[in-house]
Amino acid sequence: MRRITLWLMSTVAAIVLLFSYRTSTNGGAVAAAATATAPGTATPTPGPSSHPASGATPSPSASRSGSSSGTKTYTGSVASTRWGDVQVTITVTNGKITDVQVPVYPNGNGRDQEINAYALPILRQETLQAQGASIDAVSGATVTSDGYLESLQAALDAAHLA
Structure with a gap:
């Protein structure tokens, strides 16, 4: 009888410990991603919308706008992913x-916001370093990374960059 009681109490204690274990300590990862950008450059803040502005119809091809000073902005097509749409806009100056x-980008719930607050600055920094779409997906944000790469490639194609 003592062994059964001891076994039962041990099992209850183990279950309580398992359910109280916190799996996400993303606060440090977000801070690390924010400090990973070069000093003097602005950290991108994802836009407030997960869908294009009302009345706007996403085109399958990339659009471009810009000034005559050699700086042009290219907007990639909207990539539909499992968790929401993703669209990338690049600014190109003198071919760079x-x-x-x-x-x-997807931001319909807290988890989407948490993932993208971590992943989008990393994807942005990788794109600026690689000067193209030859970048790795962010672990834990594979769906967003795939949509990002699809839209980025459309913007690069519009800009006639490799």
């Missing part, structure tokens, strides 16, 4: 990618 923005 100088800025990357993500105006449309």
Whole structure:
């Protein structure tokens, strides 16, 4: 009888410990991603919308706008993913990618916001370093990374960059 009681109490204690274990300590990862950008450059802040502005119809091809000073902005097509749409906008100056923005990304719930607050700055930094779409997906944000790469490639194609 004592062994059964001891075994039962041990099992209950183990279950309580398992359920109280916190699996996500993403606060440090977000801070690390924010400090990973070069000093003096702006950290991208993802836009507030997960869908294009009302009335706007996403085109399958990339669009471009810009000034005559050699700086042009190219917007990639909207990539539909399992968790929401992703769209990338690049700024090109003299044939070099100088800025990357993500105006449309999944942010419908807290988990989407947490993942993308971590993943989008990493994807942006990788794009600026690689000067193209030859970048790795972010672990834990594979779906967003795939949509990002699809839209980025459309913007690069519009800019006639490799």
